[in-house]
Amino acid sequence: MSRETTVNLLLALLLLGAPLVAAGMGEPFYVTLATRVVVLALAAVGLNLALGSGGLLSFGHAAFFGLGGYVAGILATHAFNGEPLFAGIPATTSMPLIWIAAVAVAGLIALPIGAISLRTSGVYFIMITLAFAQMIYYFAISWPAYGGEDGLSMSVRNAFPGVNTAKPLPYFLICYAALMAALLLFRVVEGSRFGSALQAARQNGIRLAAVGIAPFNIRLVAFAASAMITGFAGALYADLNRFVGPSMLSWHMSGELIVLIILGGKGRLFGPVAGAMIFVFFEYVLGGITERWQFFLGLILLGIVLFARGGLLGLLSGKPRHV
Amino acid sequence: MSEPVLEIRDLRKSFGALKATDGVSLELRPGQIHALIGPNGAGKSTLIHQIAGSLKADSGSIRFLGEDISGLDMAARARLGLARSFQISSLAQEFSALRNVMLAVQARQGSSFRFFRQVTSDRDLTEPAMAMLERVDLAARAHVPAAELSHGERRQLEIAIALALSPKAFLFDEPMAGMGPEGSKRLTTLLDGLRHEAPMLLVEHDMDAVFALADRISVLVYGRIIATGTVDEIRSDPDVRRAYLGEAA
Numbered sequence: 001m002s003r004e005t006t007v008n009l010l011l012a013l014l015l016l017g018a019p020l021v022a023a024g025m026g027e028p029f030y031v032t033l034a035t036r037v038v039v040l041a042l043a044a045v046g047l048n049l050a051l052g053s054g055g056l057l058s059f060g061h062a063a064f065f066g067l068g069g070y071v072a073g074i075l076a077t078h079a080f081n082g083e084p085l086f087a088g089i090p091a092t093t094s095m096p097l098i099w100i101a102a103v104a105v106a107g108l109i110a111l112p113i114g115a116i117s118l119r120t121s122g123v124y125f126i127m128i129t130l131a132f133a134q135m136i137y138y139f140a141i142s143w144p145a146y147g148g149e150d151g152l153s154m155s156v157r158n159a160f161p162g163v164n165t166a167k168p169l170p171y172f173l174i175c176y177a178a179l180m181a182a183l184l185l186f187r188v189v190e191g192s193r194f195g196s197a198l199q200a201a202r203q204n205g206i207r208l209a210a211v212g213i214a215p216f217n218i219r220l221v222a223f224a225a226s227a228m229i230t231g232f233a234g235a236l237y238a239d240l241n242r243f244v245g246p247s248m249l250s251w252h253m254s255g256e257l258i259v260l261i262i263l264g265g266k267g268r269l270f271g272p273v274a275g276a277m278i279f280v281f282f283e284y285v286l287g288g289i290t291e292r293w294q295f296f297l298g299l300i301l302l303g304i305v306l307f308a309r310g311g312l313l314g315l316l317s318g319k320p321r322h323v
Numbered sequence: 324m325s326e327p328v329l330e331i332r333d334l335r336k337s338f339g340a341l342k343a344t345d346g347v348s349l350e351l352r353p354g355q356i357h358a359l360i361g362p363n364g365a366g367k368s369t370l371i372h373q374i375a376g377s378l379k380a381d382s383g384s385i386r387f388l389g390e391d392i393s394g395l396d397m398a399a400r401a402r403l404g405l406a407r408s409f410q411i412s413s414l415a416q417e418f419s420a421l422r423n424v425m426l427a428v429q430a431r432q433g434s435s436f437r438f439f440r441q442v443t444s445d446r447d448l449t450e451p452a453m454a455m456l457e458r459v460d461l462a463a464r465a466h467v468p469a470a471e472l473s474h475g476e477r478r479q480l481e482i483a484i485a486l487a488l489s490p491k492a493f494l495f496d497e498p499m500a501g502m503g504p505e506g507s508k509r510l511t512t513l514l515d516g517l518r519h520e521a522p523m524l525l526v527e528h529d530m531d532a533v534f535a536l537a538d539r540i541s542v543l544v545y546g547r548i549i550a551t552g553t554v555d556e557i558r559s560d561p562d563v564r565r566a567y568l569g570e571a572a
Contacts, residue, residue: 189438196442197435200426203415211430211488212401
């Protein structure tokens with residue numbers, strides 16, 4: 001077992017164990033905090049597919065995170081009011097159905113955004129993904145039917161068959177299972193033919209084209225898949241907070257997801273997990289001491305970018321190798 | 324005489340006032356190694372780029388296996404069977420030599436939209452890729468990342484990748500560039516054997532290699548082909564001696 005695998009396993013166990021202990025000690029707040037780590041990590045796993053594996057620095061992934069959230073919020077609101085969604089389609093409070101809808105919407109919106117954005121690269125790609133996300137953000141703000149600037153509150157958490165989702169620990173376990181499934185999927189896809197082509201597209205797109213694989217097609221599928229995972233996380237995030245608002249769609253959120261990946265280790269399987277753990281830890285601990293906790297987070301980010309390009313996982317487990 | 328595999332007609336490409344390709348016509352026939360020589364800046368690489376699809380010609384036609392490929396991008400041309408090597412090695416630097424070749428094997432076998440089977444344990448990829456590395460004497464370095472290979476080894480790896488595509492034609496842009504005399508000799512022997520697999524358009528400065536390998540030679544000067552012929556015809560052509568070979572020949 002490689003050192004990185006050991007570190008990954010320890011992180012996975014820590015993330016599972018801490019809320020179990022907290023729940024045992026009757027501290028539901030820490031369970032909810034751990035759920036926040038898990039859901040942010042899941043969103044960043046999605047971005048990691050585009051950014052880490054594919055080298056596509058999307059500065060607009062909040063769009064997909066927020067879309068997933070709004071799908072959950074809108075479906076739940078309609079179901080709560082007993083109104084059909086549109087054209088007689090019934091709304092639902094069933095989490096599995098909501099997830100499918102969130103993933104589908106994120107993927108469908110990501111395809112045209114990706115198809116346009118991926119014709120550019122570098123700074124232009126960053127700016128165009130940001131522009132698309134901001135368009136959706138302002139659209140959400142100016143649409144009063146679903147709360148506009150105030151967002152949408154959900155009076156109860158959506159339902160999962162056989163689980164009491166209102167309690168923190170069962171909901172944590174649902175999110176944790178989703179994160180582990182996404183990580184497994186990420187690992188498998190990265191090692192597949194598609195994953196090889198995607199990583200080659202990041203390392204040298206010309207080389208990939210020279211053997212007959214068009215980088216654009218590979219990147220587009222990766223971008224959409226990445227958006228779908230992030231959209232799934234958005235749906236979970238809405239249910240976690242029982243609230244969805246435009247802030248989920250804003251560029252701060254896009255930036256936060258990038259920061260998570262840089263903190264944890266770009267392109268590493270557990271990079272987003274480590275990043276989310278550090279981020280939420282500082283948000284909570286430093287945030288309790290000073291309102292200006294983000295200043296200190298900035299210092300840490302600076303240190304990592306200057307001295308530890310591989311992020312926390314790079315520090316703990318050394319250079320990755322593709323054999 | 325058999326049909327040409329690659330047929331270029333009146334190809335033109337200008338960069339501003341500079342005519343990099345000025346009405347080039349060229350044929351590559353089965354079983355041939357056709358060498359393209361000329362002084363620095365003659366437009367040899369520009370021509371290779373236009374044939375491979377990484378540069379778009381201003382006018383003229385490029386027919387490959389009887390089909391006009393002028394409108395196709397680089398990946399589509401590669402899928403038709405045009406395998407190129409780069410003047411400056413262009414590899415997936417983080418991948419091992421083996422995985423660089425596996426990428427070509429995977430491309431040749433068809434779809435890259437397969438998401439589950441792991442490539443490192445996929446013998447349909449690893450075995451053909453290893454066989455190609457053995458052909459270029461690089462098998463011992465199969466698991467070394469491309470970034471850590473020596474210059475000469477990277478040149479060999481480029482050839483292995485091209486071989487793995489089982490192409491209908493090779494486009495090699497200075498495969499010997501920067502290699503020592505020993506390496507050039509080995510590579511010359513290797514390229515010599517390839518003409519039976521697919522014809523080759525070879526840009527090369529190493530005249531020993533060109534005279535040893537080429538069935539035909541075209542001389543490119545300022546974007547124009549000033550002479551085309553067999554090795555002996557080119558050696559004795561007075562224009563060529565003046566423009567290029569100079570006193571060395």
